[in-house]
Amino acid sequence: MFCWQTFQQRISPPDRRFLSQMPNASQTMSDEQLLAAIAGQSQIALEMLYDRHAGVVYSLARKIVRSPRDAEEVLQDVFLRVWTRAGDYNALKGKPLTWMLTITHHLAIDLYRRNSLRQTELLEENSPQISLEADVVALERIAAQNALQKLEPSDRLVLEALYFEGLSQSQLSSRTGIPLGTIKSKARTALQQLKKFFDE
Amino acid sequence: MTDPDFQELVALCALGALEPAQMARVEAHLKNNPQAQAILFNHLESVALLAQAVPIHAPPPNLKSKLARRIRSHQKLSFLAPVWFGKSFWTSSVATVFVFGLMLSVVGLQHTQTLQANRQMRRLEALLAASQTKVFLMQSLSNQAVVGRVFLAADRQLFISHTMGLEKAKTWQAWYIKKGQSTPISLGTTADSHLLIRLSDDAAVVAVSEEPLGGSKLPTLIRGVAKL
Numbered sequence: 001m002f003c004w005q006t007f008q009q010r011i012s013p014p015d016r017r018f019l020s021q022m023p024n025a026s027q028t029m030s031d032e033q034l035l036a037a038i039a040g041q042s043q044i045a046l047e048m049l050y051d052r053h054a055g056v057v058y059s060l061a062r063k064i065v066r067s068p069r070d071a072e073e074v075l076q077d078v079f080l081r082v083w084t085r086a087g088d089y090n091a092l093k094g095k096p097l098t099w100m101l102t103i104t105h106h107l108a109i110d111l112y113r114r115n116s117l118r119q120t121e122l123l124e125e126n127s128p129q130i131s132l133e134a135d136v137v138a139l140e141r142i143a144a145q146n147a148l149q150k151l152e153p154s155d156r157l158v159l160e161a162l163y164f165e166g167l168s169q170s171q172l173s174s175r176t177g178i179p180l181g182t183i184k185s186k187a188r189t190a191l192q193q194l195k196k197f198f199d200e
Numbered sequence: 201m202t203d204p205d206f207q208e209l210v211a212l213c214a215l216g217a218l219e220p221a222q223m224a225r226v227e228a229h230l231k232n233n234p235q236a237q238a239i240l241f242n243h244l245e246s247v248a249l250l251a252q253a254v255p256i257h258a259p260p261p262n263l264k265s266k267l268a269r270r271i272r273s274h275q276k277l278s279f280l281a282p283v284w285f286g287k288s289f290w291t292s293s294v295a296t297v298f299v300f301g302l303m304l305s306v307v308g309l310q311h312t313q314t315l316q317a318n319r320q321m322r323r324l325e326a327l328l329a330a331s332q333t334k335v336f337l338m339q340s341l342s343n344q345a346v347v348g349r350v351f352l353a354a355d356r357q358l359f360i361s362h363t364m365g366l367e368k369a370k371t372w373q374a375w376y377i378k379k380g381q382s383t384p385i386s387l388g389t390t391a392d393s394h395l396l397i398r399l400s401d402d403a404a405v406v407a408v409s410e411e412p413l414g415g416s417k418l419p420t421l422i423r424g425v426a427k428l
Contacts, residue, residue: 043271044328050264058259060251068257075259076267083271094241098248105216105251144252162217163250169217188211191246198249 018042031096038086046083053097054079056141057104063164064108070115074108081107109166147197155190158183206236214243324396327353338362338408338424348393350406350426358387358399362408364423366391373411375419376403389415404428 018037029037029048037045054075061074081103089099148156158178161167167175169183178186206229212218213226230236327333330353338348338360348362360374374387374395379402387397389411399406406426409419 043268044325046271047264047268047325048328050267054259054264055256056252056254058263059254059257062257063254072260072263075263076270079267080270080274084274092241093237094244095248097252098241098244101248101251102244105247109216141252141256144249147249148253159215159250162212162215163247167217168219169212170219172217184208184212187215187217188208191211191214191243194249195242195246198246 014041015044061108150197158186214247327357336426338426347424356399360395373415375407377405378402379404
């Protein structure tokens with residue numbers, strides 16, 4: 001026999017509000033709706049957002065920090081920040097995933113720079129790559145990968161060095177010999193191209 | 201900073217590749233400038249594509265429970281902070297020891313119940329997180345108003361959550377009706393507005409009725425119905 005009374009106490013009022021707002025079977029909660037519920041302190045909504053996007057957040061962090069252990073730390077920090085600052089999210093400033101990935105990038109680059117003098121655990125080349133997401137998220141990922149592949153190799157190199165390695169434009173310039181002005185223009189046009197290819 | 205200068209730097213800003221001095225100039229330009237902000241957000245959407253193109257790795261399965269623990273401890277600290285802020289060290293220490301002692305005794309008494317509730321919460325979390333879980337609206341028979349939700353997982357775990365009020369000396373009783381039949385079968389009674397239970401494969405309708413304490417053999421007053 002279940003202990004319903006104790007069970008009932010474990011569902012917090014924000015979660016009850018969230019559950020009462022769930023759409024019907026033909027719809028799913030959007031990321032925006034989940035963030036609104038998280039801002040109202042619904043842990044169930046946070047778990048749903050985690051299940052949806054933890055894979056991409058963790059993978060981005062792992063690509064930047066190059067250590068599974070550090071990537072785990074970043075992942076937790078990102079979702080803790082989502083929990084405490086969901087109320088700050090503004091839909092006019094972009095999609096929730098963009099907001100979360102911006103947070104991920106900042107935290108991961110910070111950690112990577114802090115650790116840059118320390119020897120970091122090397123990524124295992126054969127670590128499993130698993131598809132976690134729902135169909136829509138997976139399709140978007142494939143489209144993003146295709147769009148990235150369509151870029152000129154030199155443009156792709158500039159974007160990846162700046163974004164994943166956390167290099168500044170001058171650091172990249174001194175490493176590769178590419179003039180600063182070229183880096184600026186390549187970064188701008190490559191981002192525009194990437195969006196165009198993705199939308200095609 | 202002029203608009204052309206900003207246009208030149210905005211992509212690098214979105215990529216996080218500006219030097220600190222340049223970043224400060226860009227931030228100053230963005231302040232109270234919705235047009236410039238829109239350009240930056242547009243670039244951030246493109247940058248997000250870079251992140252999405254990364255091959256996916258699964259985070260360790262235990263990370264979610266670690267995160268839940270951190271959030272719970274964060275909540276407790278936020279709750280205590282305004283209470284103890286400004287008190288002397290000794291006052292707050294003695295009070296903290298007292299509170300923890302009290303909590304320990306309560307925790308001891310409720311241990312069994314908590315374990316049981318934890319199991320229920322894990323079942324509920326799994327049910328809500330599963331991508332195959334379907335959500336159905338529970339409606340009032342009288343005016344078709346939405347009075348709750350029914351969550352049905354692929355393994356037939358059923359969670360009913362409704363917002364209806366209950367009169368004194370009454371209880372809720374949940375029911376289901378098999379496909380092609382009309383006789384309701386009881387799923388049990390509860391005083392709560394939530395119910396988690398396993399449902400038979402051939403159920404076509406789920407309902408909640410208001411009953412005298414102890415429940416009834418057949419529904420007395422049906423308050424909500426969900427067609428599956």
